[in-house]
Amino acid sequence: MGNRTKTAVVIGAGPAGIEAAIRISQAGFNSIIVEKEPELGGTLKQLCSSFPRWEDPRELLDRKILELQSCPAASIRKNTVVAEATSNGSGYVVKLSEVRTGKTDEVIADAVVLATGFELMDISIYGEYGYGIYPEVVHALEFEATLKEWKRGKGKPPKGVAIIKCVGSRDRSKGNPYCSKICCMYSAKQAGLVKEFFPDAKVYVFYMDYRAAGRQYEEFVREVIEQRHVRYVRGRPAKVLCEDGRLLVRAEDTLIGLPVEVVVDIVVLAPAVVPRPSTRRLAEMFGASTDEYGFIEPEPFNPVQASARTFFAGGCGFAVETPLALQQGAAAAANVIALFNLE
Amino acid sequence: MQEARVIRPEERIRDIPERVFLFRSCTGSIEYPGTENAVKETLKALGVEAVMDPDQTCCSGYLLTCSAHKPELSLAVTARNLAIVEKKDLDVYTFCNGCFGYISELAHILLHNPAYLDMANGVVGKLGYKFEGKPKVFHVQELWYRMKDTISDKVVRPLAGLRVAAHNGCHYVARQYGILDDGGYPTFHEELFAAMGAEPVFYKERQLCCGYAVGRGFTHKEEMVQPHLYKKLKSAEQAGVELITTVCPGCNVALDREQPNINRRYGEAFKIPVIDLSQLIGLALGMPIRKLGFAANTTPLNGVLEKLGIGKETADG
Numbered sequence: 001m002g003n004r005t006k007t008a009v010v011i012g013a014g015p016a017g018i019e020a021a022i023r024i025s026q027a028g029f030n031s032i033i034v035e036k037e038p039e040l041g042g043t044l045k046q047l048c049s050s051f052p053r054w055e056d057p058r059e060l061l062d063r064k065i066l067e068l069q070s071c072p073a074a075s076i077r078k079n080t081v082v083a084e085a086t087s088n089g090s091g092y093v094v095k096l097s098e099v100r101t102g103k104t105d106e107v108i109a110d111a112v113v114l115a116t117g118f119e120l121m122d123i124s125i126y127g128e129y130g131y132g133i134y135p136e137v138v139h140a141l142e143f144e145a146t147l148k149e150w151k152r153g154k155g156k157p158p159k160g161v162a163i164i165k166c167v168g169s170r171d172r173s174k175g176n177p178y179c180s181k182i183c184c185m186y187s188a189k190q191a192g193l194v195k196e197f198f199p200d201a202k203v204y205v206f207y208m209d210y211r212a213a214g215r216q217y218e219e220f221v222r223e224v225i226e227q228r229h230v231r232y233v234r235g236r237p238a239k240v241l242c243e244d245g246r247l248l249v250r251a252e253d254t255l256i257g258l259p260v261e262v263v264v265d266i267v268v269l270a271p272a273v274v275p276r277p278s279t280r281r282l283a284e285m286f287g288a289s290t291d292e293y294g295f296i297e298p299e300p301f302n303p304v305q306a307s308a309r310t311f312f313a314g315g316c317g318f319a320v321e322t323p324l325a326l327q328q329g330a331a332a333a334a335n336v337i338a339l340f341n342l343e
Numbered sequence: 344m345q346e347a348r349v350i351r352p353e354e355r356i357r358d359i360p361e362r363v364f365l366f367r368s369c370t371g372s373i374e375y376p377g378t379e380n381a382v383k384e385t386l387k388a389l390g391v392e393a394v395m396d397p398d399q400t401c402c403s404g405y406l407l408t409c410s411a412h413k414p415e416l417s418l419a420v421t422a423r424n425l426a427i428v429e430k431k432d433l434d435v436y437t438f439c440n441g442c443f444g445y446i447s448e449l450a451h452i453l454l455h456n457p458a459y460l461d462m463a464n465g466v467v468g469k470l471g472y473k474f475e476g477k478p479k480v481f482h483v484q485e486l487w488y489r490m491k492d493t494i495s496d497k498v499v500r501p502l503a504g505l506r507v508a509a510h511n512g513c514h515y516v517a518r519q520y521g522i523l524d525d526g527g528y529p530t531f532h533e534e535l536f537a538a539m540g541a542e543p544v545f546y547k548e549r550q551l552c553c554g555y556a557v558g559r560g561f562t563h564k565e566e567m568v569q570p571h572l573y574k575k576l577k578s579a580e581q582a583g584v585e586l587i588t589t590v591c592p593g594c595n596v597a598l599d600r601e602q603p604n605i606n607r608r609y610g611e612a613f614k615i616p617v618i619d620l621s622q623l624i625g626l627a628l629g630m631p632i633r634k635l636g637f638a639a640n641t642t643p644l645n646g647v648l649e650k651l652g653i654g655k656e657t658a659d660g
Binding site for chain 2: 126127128129133174243248
């Protein structure tokens, strides 16, 4: 390889990818971060507030993007996707394609970091919840946009909001058997935000059980319940029906053993976190394997390594919250740096 | 990862069958003989021959629901009935969600547990039957939906302006795999109504269960089921429903026969006729009214027939 400065291609510019690109560049290597969208930030840029500290994700993202832009060794390729990759013995020749013009060029990657993120399951198969039937039934990311509007003082104030968790998660009959891990916390955040913007609104969270495993997480949910007065109802709703132009959620409160009905203006569904279809394609390109769902399968004993020169971070491996995406991005970068230094 | 829950009708029934084994239903054929007639006539109109066999018995679902006997009995009954169908080299078409659900599930158990299949064949083998697992189980509603366009073409009594609402029945829409529509928000009956010129009504409680199994099967307590049915019928009334269709004689009994009792309990005056979807299709396809057996209904159809311009004389004749 001679004295040429080694280069890592980072695919996906969410928090995990940005963090990886920053650290690789700061260690003296080149990084090329490839983002299919016109803007950096991934899913994080869509979010309003965060847990467990109610911080503005925009602030975090702006800082990280500034840091990335100030790295001379980092180049940013927006509106770009990876079209193909071929092994050149010691790494990959990666063909990049500009989304709008279709123009392609080739770069050499001595290592790759996959950070393609996750997406939400198509929940229209849950006809009982009326997604795609009633416009007021939205999924969690759509609701983040509504929350942002409300935060700016725009949009129609709601009288009631119901959040339904585990839509497609832990459901072996129609959805996925796994727990999507982040929904308990972001649902608590969303419920808490509605109460912050509209203290008189009635907010219900329907849950099987809430899983708040993390530093300050349990305290966060308790705050939402006890100080912000969000009603947590233990039970999976059976139906969402339309009644006089509003939405009626019919469920069983399994703690009191009785059927309950609440009438709200918006129903928010927390869908299962699923891998992007492109993740499987990219994994194949770079010699990595995916699990039965399409999340990247880690190598034994290295949770961020996918194949000899391919590492991964963030939601393409499984659902992650923002701090964990940053941690994994840094860990993937550490692996790339170590690999480059050893050669 | 798993079989698809909702499939296209062409996947469910690839080729329109020439002959089918029509599985008679005890509740259907005794409570509402018109349903069986309507199914047979509709099959005839669609060019499908219905084969029946007096040797066929009840699906034995009742025995399971009411825990009247060990499930092994129902497995043997299913093996026997399906052995009869298998000998004729046909598939089974039921016109009762209960028959459909029980036969499908019991056959699934037989075919996935060799010990149960041996046990069942051991029992029915003494009578000269043997089940090997060939026949597939369908409900006639699936064939109706598969042949929606043909039905639409053959309509001679358009149901113009009739406000019809569906009652789907749990034993079909709550199934896990291979059904024709999203069990959480099914619309395929409504599509059939529209294909016959009727106006489908999506009333609020259209997906509420009929309560038949709970009210008559498990508890035999009217007070368990009547509040539930009241809610359903009230919602249908408020939405201006003129006729409800079912695809399960059990549902039909619950929704039709209980109306006078509910009216007494709640001081209401519900009189929403409830008929089988096949009867509605038979009506639209021009079957003689007498053959449709509406006289078996507790809540009479008169208003509906008048609205369609079918006089009383025709109705009696």
